[in-house]
Amino acid sequence: MVVASKERIRDTRPVNPRVKSFKDTFRRLKKNKSALVGFYVLAFFFVVSIFGAIDANYGLTGISSNATNLTAKLESPSAAHWFGTDHLGRDIFIRILHGMYITLGVGFAATFLAGLVGVPLGILAGYYGGWFDTIVMRLMDVLLAFPGILLALAIVSVLGGSTINVTIAIAIGAIPQFARIVRGSTLTTKKLEYVDAIRALGARDVKIIFQHILPNIMSPIIVNTTLFIATAILTAAGLSFLGLGVQPPTPEWGAMLNDGRNYMYQAGHITLFPGMMIVIVVLAFNLFGDGLRDALDPKMRK
Amino acid sequence: MTEKPLLKIDNLKQYFPIKGGFLGRTVNHVKAVDDISFAIGKGETVSVVGESGCGKSTTGRAILRLDEPTAGKVEFEGKDVLGMSAKEMRRMRSEMQIIFQDPYASLNPRKTVRQTLNEAMEIQNVVPKKERNARIVELMETVGLQKHQIDRFPHEFSGGQRQRVGIARALSVNPKLIICDEAVSALDVSIQAQVLNLLKRLQREMGLTYLFIAHDLGVVRHISDRIIVMYLGKIVEMGETKSIFENPQHPYTKALLSAIPVPNPKKKAERIFLRGDVPSPIDPPTGCRFHTRCPFATDKCRTEVPLLEEKDEIYKDKHSVACHYALDIQQGKHKPKYNMTDVRKNLDEEGMDNKSKEKQLENA
Structure with a gap:
């Protein structure tokens, strides 16, 4: 009997809705097979990219991604060179491994930067409305009128091609997306009665925004972030392919595609492997993001 | 009515602009509240009744400056509420509180009862930090909730219990006037009676003044001293x-x-x-x-x-x-x-x- 009563006490313990909703979300996510595949692929790549980053910068394996070997150029995949070699005899597998953190890093950093600017802009525009809202959102409309890659292209050609500039260029193109989504959610949330209640208690706007609005609009932000990383990676690769992004000999995947372009007919593997990696990473992010969106959608909750 | 009213409203107007056209100009106004005046004495319960859209809730919100009124005067204990600066207004807010209609929307789903009440007291700084926990327990008892429910989240309560939490939040800053905006409309009839009796008891014990916004005339008759009937603002x-x-x-x-x-x-x-x-x-x-x-x-x-x-x-x-x-x-x-x-x-x-x-x- 004593044990039973203990059990009951444990059951009535309050569940933090944050923990609970996280658990619920994860449970729903697990039911979605494709999202789970995306998640595992991403987790795997993440670990591999950390290893690649360390190896590229501190040389654990002693193999350099830029070591040329003109006697072994354009070799097909073999036991010695898993993904073959390129026109300068560099090992493509090693290059992909060493470039992974750059590709993922640009994706994450650009999205993070965009969120850092877009989320506050969206919240302030939605919360205060008025002329601030009008000006900010019209500016966002202007940015949104350019196709993402074109805008990034223009910015990079002004700033010059480098990893940091590519990141900034992509981030600027993504700000409107964040601002719009966040503004919409803020408008919905600020009309709820608990926001009125806290205003009636005399809370300052900062408190209302950070403690009552932001925590309640996190799910659309998270979903948008995940989905945008894929787009950012794609745009970064596209810029590098055009020669405007990360500069050679950095083993960025888009730049590698560009390198292999001239040898596509003799040695297709030079373009095949970096291209395939880009596809896999982008697909994984999209699958995971879609799954996350479904899992966080309150209408799907049962 | 006592000699000096607690709350006095003069020629209150609340027009909401309708934006339209190319540049979002104001093309017209919704005259939600149009030139109303009344006064509430201390300890009184005054009800505002009328059908949907007649401006009852808007009046309540305008008094608290949740929506800034277009024109008119709101005096609380002789002080001009609408003319107050943001700082004065923040301090003033502990005097006037509001209880909302929908107990499911009026509590932040991510905060426990303790956090909600603590936050309210913290904002107004009505109780020293050390005594807040004791005060929270006291408030819970006052509104008829159990001590062990303090650390629960809103989704773990029923509608009536949530409404009690909402009442506790309003009480936590020791207000003199509480605006009950359809405070019992969303509740079951049996729970309505409980909450109404609770409100009446609190009024007796604490000398509260209510502005009761409602559409249920039975409820209004039960609780109010005076009635204001509104039609179209x-x-x-x-x-x-x-x-x-x-x-x-x-x-x-x-x-x-x-x-x-x-x-x-x-x-x-x-x-x-x-x-x-x-x-x-x-x-x-x-x-x-x-x-x-x-x-x-x-x-x-x-x-x-x-x-x-x-x-x-x-x-x-x-x-x-x-x-x-x-x-x-x-x-x-x-x-x-x-x-x-x-x-x-x-x-x-x-x-x-x-x-x-x-x-x-x-x-x-």
Whole structure:
């Protein structure tokens, strides 16, 4: 009997809705097979990219991604060179491994930067409305009128091609997306009665925004972030392919595609492997993001 | 009413702009509250009744400056509320609190009861930090919640319990006036009674003043000392509960009161039906706003705005009405153009299609 009563006490313990909703979300996510595949692929790549980053910068394996070997150029995949070699005899597998953190890093950093600017802009525009809202959102409309890659292209050609500039260029193109989504959610949330209640208690706007609005609009932000990383990676690769992004000999995947372009007919593997990696990473992010969106959608909750 | 009112409202107006056109210019206004004045004495319960969209809730929100009023004056203990700076207003807010209609929307789903109450006290700094926990327990007991429920989240409570949390939050800053915006409308009837009794008890114990916004006339009769009847942004009648219920003077109030169901199937209540719908508050009728639906309306009603006055000498200081013919109607001098109780029947016949009319003829 004593044990039973203990059990009951444990059951009535309050569940933090944050923990609970996280658990619920994860449970729903697990039911979605494709999202789970995306998640595992991403987790795997993440670990591999950390290893690649360390190896590229501190040389654990002693193999350099830029070591040329003109006697072994354009070799097909073999036991010695898993993904073959390129026109300068560099090992493509090693290059992909060493470039992974750059590709993922640009994706994450650009999205993070965009969120850092877009989320506050969206919240302030939605919360205060008025002329601030009008000006900010019209500016966002202007940015949104350019196709993402074109805008990034223009910015990079002004700033010059480098990893940091590519990141900034992509981030600027993504700000409107964040601002719009966040503004919409803020408008919905600020009309709820608990926001009125806290205003009636005399809370300052900062408190209302950070403690009552932001925590309640996190799910659309998270979903948008995940989905945008894929787009950012794609745009970064596209810029590098055009020669405007990360500069050679950095083993960025888009730049590698560009390198292999001239040898596509003799040695297709030079373009095949970096291209395939880009596809896999982008697909994984999209699958995971879609799954996350479904899992966080309150209408799907049962 | 006591000598000096706790809350005094003068010519309050709340117009909401309608934006439209190319540059989002203001093309028109929704006149949600249009020039109303009233006062509430300390310890009183004043109810505001009226149908949906008549401006009851807007009035409450305007008093608290949740929406900034367009014009008018709100005085709380003689202090001009609308003229206060943001800083003064923040301090002032501990004096006036609000309880909302929807207990599911009025609590932040991510905060426990303790966090919610603690936050309220922290904002107003009414209780020293060390004593806050004790005060939270006390508040919970006051509103009839258990001590062990303190660390629960809103989703773990029922609607009635959440409403109690909302009441506790309002009480936590020791207010003098509480605006109950449809505070019991969303609750079950049995829970309604519990919450109403709780509100009454709190009033007795703490000397609270309520501005009770409601549409349920049974609830209003139960709780209020005085009643304000609103129609389309204006006060049409205001008076003591007893006098309003027993001797409604405005045709609209009469219609409203006749809609209360009578708990006796044998007694046939004389139901007054109004024609048509409430006109749009964007372009309200001229003169008396009720003239489009009033069977007593004359040309005077269509042109002259009736003032809220004490018409009947017997109810001096107790009952005022905004109707040109309030006395004449009462004394039977001014007859309606059509029988109000039969409107439903007339409408039914008008709306009847030809087929059913033929059927009826055949049967005859």
